[in-house]
Amino acid sequence: MNVYAEIITIGDEILYGQITDTNSQWIGQELGKAGFRIIRKTSIGDTREEILTALKEAEQRADVILTTGGLGPTKDDITKYTFAEYFGTEMTFREEVFENIDRLFKIRGRQLTELNRQQAYVPSNGKVVMNEVGTAPGMWFPKGKKVFVSMPGVPHEMKKMMTDSIIPSLRESFNTPFIYHKMVRTIGIPESSLSQMLEDWELALPEHIKLAYLPRLGQVRLRLTATGPDLDMLKYEVEKQLEQIRPMLGDKMYSEDDLEIEELIAGLLTSRGQKLATAESCTGGLVADRITNLAGASAFFQGGIVAYSNEVKESQLGVNATTLQAHGAVSEETAKEMAENVRLKYGADFGISTTGIAGPTGGTPEKPVGTIWIAYSDKDKTEAKLLQLSSDRLLNINATANAVLKLLWENIR
Amino acid sequence: MNVYAEIITIGDEILYGQITDTNSQWIGQELGKAGFRIIRKTSIGDTREEILTALKEAEQRADVILTTGGLGPTKDDITKYTFAEYFGTEMTFREEVFENIDRLFKIRGRQLTELNRQQAYVPSNGKVVMNEVGTAPGMWFPKGKKVFVSMPGVPHEMKKMMTDSIIPSLRESFNTPFIYHKMVRTIGIPESSLSQMLEDWELALPEHIKLAYLPRLGQVRLRLTATGPDLDMLKYEVEKQLEQIRPMLGDKMYSEDDLEIEELIAGLLTSRGQKLATAESCTGGLVADRITNLAGASAFFQGGIVAYSNEVKESQLGVNATTLQAHGAVSEETAKEMAENVRLKYGADFGISTTGIAGPTGGTPEKPVGTIWIAYSDKDKTEAKLLQLSSDRLLNINATANAVLKLLWENIR
Known part of the structure; x- marks a missing residue:
């Protein structure tokens, strides 16, 4: 068949x-x-x-x-x-x-x-x-x-x-049978723990429904693949399976539609009519790039600043010279000022920021390569988070973009 | 062997x-x-x-x-x-x-x-x-x-x-033989014309040196692959071959080291101590992202603005309201103001900009999807160029990034 x-x-x-x-x-x-x-x-x-x-x-x-x-x-x-x-x-x-x-x-x-x-x-x-x-x-x-x-x-x-x-x-x-894929995304739980949590359920899956784990940069995607002659029946069977795992996964499951986290953000902000602005140092434009790769991004994305030099952080983003001097560009304080200031300057509801040492060089004993601060700001609060990543520049840039989008998502969902 | x-x-x-x-x-x-x-x-x-x-x-x-x-x-x-x-x-x-x-x-x-x-x-x-x-x-x-x-x-x-x-x-x-690859990049000449230009030379290549054409978004890479027991001899032979084609290719050949165009720009600006700033609308941060993916980008890259909304083009980038009204955001005038203003505001030697309709929607009869302006600015001049691209959003974003980096390179090389 x-x-x-x-x-x-x-x-x-x-x-x-x-x-x-x-x-x-x-x-x-x-x-x-x-x-x-x-x-x-x-x-x-x-x-x-x-x-x-x-x-x-x-x-x-x-x-x-x-x-x-x-x-x-x-x-x-x-x-x-x-x-x-x-x-x-x-x-x-x-x-x-x-x-x-x-x-x-x-x-x-x-x-x-x-x-x-x-x-x-x-x-x-x-x-x-x-x-x-x-x-x-x-x-x-x-x-x-x-x-x-x-x-x-x-x-x-x-x-x-x-x-x-x-x-x-x-x-x-060819009279092809139907192959129905359902991709569920989880975040913040390692593959082995997830697998143990789902073991009994997985063992009880019928022959024509297969499960796979696809891990990537702090996320694990679960893929269910069902094969058979009746597409509606396959969808129904997969939905019945999902009903069993939803309570186990709770908010670790962030998408049932294989959406990138920026797609979820885009959907939510567009429907609410809210605006986003970005202030990027170590990610160098990647966060804005991922957002603007989505068709219709102009509905919610005001724009952003790539503040690569300290000079630009100060003159364009309004980070205090004293903050930069006392704490350095890679610091909780700078990250917070970046997120808050870009939100205010760009007339947005939410501001997010990244600042860190992407590597391969530029590290110090106190702030080794991979030390990265990210921040989130809305009208009520501004919060920052420290990441300690690897020595691989591109890995760091990509993982930081993921992390700051996740921080935004957790705050607005 | x-x-x-x-x-x-x-x-x-x-x-x-x-x-x-x-x-x-x-x-x-x-x-x-x-x-x-x-x-x-x-x-x-x-x-x-x-x-x-x-x-x-x-x-x-x-x-x-x-x-x-x-x-x-x-x-x-x-x-x-x-x-x-x-x-x-x-x-x-x-x-x-x-x-x-x-x-x-x-x-x-x-x-x-x-x-x-x-x-x-x-x-x-x-x-x-x-x-x-x-x-x-x-x-x-x-x-x-x-x-x-x-x-x-x-x-x-x-x-x-x-x-x-x-x-x-x-x-x-394994006692491996040497395989020496030399990748030469050309820009602005289609594969078939290139191939005709090089036909006699290609036919005369020795058996152990192979040529391939790799076209991509307005560029064609030529790959010479030489195999043999002596690496220095292979390098010498390939260099002798290159000597024959250099005069034919002229400035169509922009790199002999398989470098991306941003790598050439980075090398040149770093050695001269000159600074760059970017103002992006339709590329949404991709140009800054490509530049900052290079280790050491902070030596020459001041930063940039992703001016996605007209509001931000005006308030943050200082594009004249009258320019936006008279000519629209996607226009020669706006592109030029963006490039010039980001250069001045960011204290850079060079400013580049992109503004256009990436698609898939947002086009009009006068400015269909794929209508994109790019611009370059230094202290002596500011020039813009019109691109007419496709209806594919990601293709347009990527081709525009290539085009604006090429425009910069042609002006500074």
């Missing part, structure tokens, strides 16, 4: 970590939602042998094989020629693909090259998947009851193709 | 895209630098059969097989038991591992559970790789001339193990 899918990403740059492979993550999410059972993701280099081997292996296991990459106009892009070899077929020139390439070059005001013209050749057994935003076409190859799909590696081109055309076609071709 | 490596990441959450697999990217980078030839990366689910199959397949192709994930204390973590089955061996209790777990729980002031005690069991043929920052030990399994390594999936635990112990041991066990 399960329909099995595999994802193959092609390119040495993925193997050697020279680019982040966001494609296979996104494809995995979409295939999961469409009811496919993903059994493997493989990354291989741009060589004929590796592509042929990977296709052959995947065909033995999976019903649907999706590949990305290797469709560009340059010499190292050999995917479509290798597909032609795999299927034992010729390359044929596709007029509609060439017209699309020609159209794109005209829009961009560029000169079409012979290399671009070659992008209009496609293996003759392939159905073209039009690429409206790029020159490399996607390709759909049926083989018996199985389907191979080749897509470009450029993320926004691939995503548009998948959404507009490939996922609907796959859903139509 | 090549030593082949494969990376296997274990966990359904990777297959379904519920977490970003940053581990395999980082491991790929480190193995590449250590002279290993990476032939495949595989992601599989947490099932016994899939783990056994993936290990067997990898053993047929590779000399070194590294796995991450599935070492936590909970029921879905089955990696080490499956390794024991793969090698046909028992689990044995390791006192030194238990002591480490006990130590970590004491530091954290938590109660040790029976589940945590079970983390001290390791397949008897495995050498323990101590995990100083977490409870799950790493494991090193020799098999004939091959080596299997199992590491936890928590990124900072895995990274510490790799750096401190596993990479040095692998270098010692």
Whole structure:
């Protein structure tokens, strides 16, 4: 009953970590939602042998094989020629693909090259998947009851193709069962304690509902995965399971919808018509960045100050010179003044702040690298919290952003 | 002569895209630098059969097989038991591992559970790789001339193990050839034109030097990969190749060291003792975030303002009310005032700004989603540039950050 899918990403740059492979993550999410059972993701280099081997292996296991990459106009892009070899077929020139390439070059005001013209050749057994935003076409190859799909590696081109055309076609071709994921987020309880707390419940889960623990920077996500022919029934069964664990988890469970904490904050502040402002030193803009990555952030986010130098903390954020002198920039007092002042200056209901030594250098015996203060301020109170983190700069910046958003959430929820 | 490596990441959450697999990217980078030839990366689910199959397949192709994930204390973590089955061996209790777990729980002031005690069991043929920052030990399994390594999936635990112990041991066990990568970055020239410009040179490259094109958001990186027994010779040969393309590429080539554009800016401003300030609307803090992710950013970065609301643009950034009224927040005039005012207010040598409609909503017929102005200001001039981007919010935010950093770089280089 399960329909099995595999994802193959092609390119040495993925193997050697020279680019982040966001494609296979996104494809995995979409295939999961469409009811496919993903059994493997493989990354291989741009060589004929590796592509042929990977296709052959995947065909033995999976019903649907999706590949990305290797469709560009340059010499190292050999995917479509290798597909032609795999299927034992010729390359044929596709007029509609060439017209699309020609159209794109005209829009961009560029000169079409012979290399671009070659992008209009496609293996003759392939159905073209039009690429409206790029020159490399996607390709759909049926083989018996199985389907191979080749897509470009450029993320926004691939995503548009998948959404507009490939996922609907796959859903139509395969009668996929439903796979229902429910992600519950907890904060402030370690994985092992959580697991012990939930042990009896976990052991009693029915066969078709699986549980997984996903820990990350002070949070643990619980993922329930239910598989079956009736989506409403799956939702009902998962809800019944959640009813059992809600009383055990209490306020450790902060989201039942796999939302980031900033999404919960955004929802609440928008519905209440309240405003937020941020004052960041060690997080350097990351808190504001996470907030403004959400569409509609302007409804509740006034803006913020990145006060990196002491000079700016004083002149722009109004932190007292005496506070900076007596306690230093990394101190409870400075953090509180930052949060309070940004709230007042920006006309916001809530202000939050971060100040600390992110590292790798800049520590002292009294304030080692990883010493970080965060603060929260509203019209009634201002409170600060000390974090003692690691020596890893990026880890510290990210964990501090999480912590200050959590501090805000606890105060406003 | 090549030593082949494969990376296997274990966990359904990777297959379904519920977490970003940053581990395999980082491991790929480190193995590449250590002279290993990476032939495949595989992601599989947490099932016994899939783990056994993936290990067997990898053993047929590779000399070194590294796995991450599935070492936590909970029921879905089955990696080490499956390794024991793969090698046909028992689990044995390791006192030194238990002591480490006990130590970590004491530091954290938590109660040790029976589940945590079970983390001290390791397949008897495995050498323990101590995990100083977490409870799950790493494991090193020799098999004939091959080596299997199992590491936890928590990124900072895995990274510490790799750096401190596993990479040095692998270098010692295998006499790896050198693989020298040189990454050259170009900006403002499309991949197909670049490829045509370099065609003759590319065709004449010797067998052991490979070229790849990696396009991303208006940039194309050229990667030269040379393999051989003598590292100095490889560097010399690659340098000779670069001498041929430098005159062709001119100022389209902005870095020969695979540096992000903010790293080049940081190097230049730090050496000159000059200061930068940022005023961001649509990028919402991302530009400041990218700058402050660099260690040592405080040497040249004063800070910035995230002016999300018009109110803040006016009150904090001093944009004229008449400018906002006559031209709107998304306009050449506003962008210029933002860049100039943040430079003056923050006492910086250079100011940069962004203001635009990131989307997905908020567009108008005259200013559709993707209409974005960026500006640069120094003591002699202030200039702005119009970008017309897509309807994808995150793509727009990221491309705008790239564009404004490029505008700065072109003015100061």
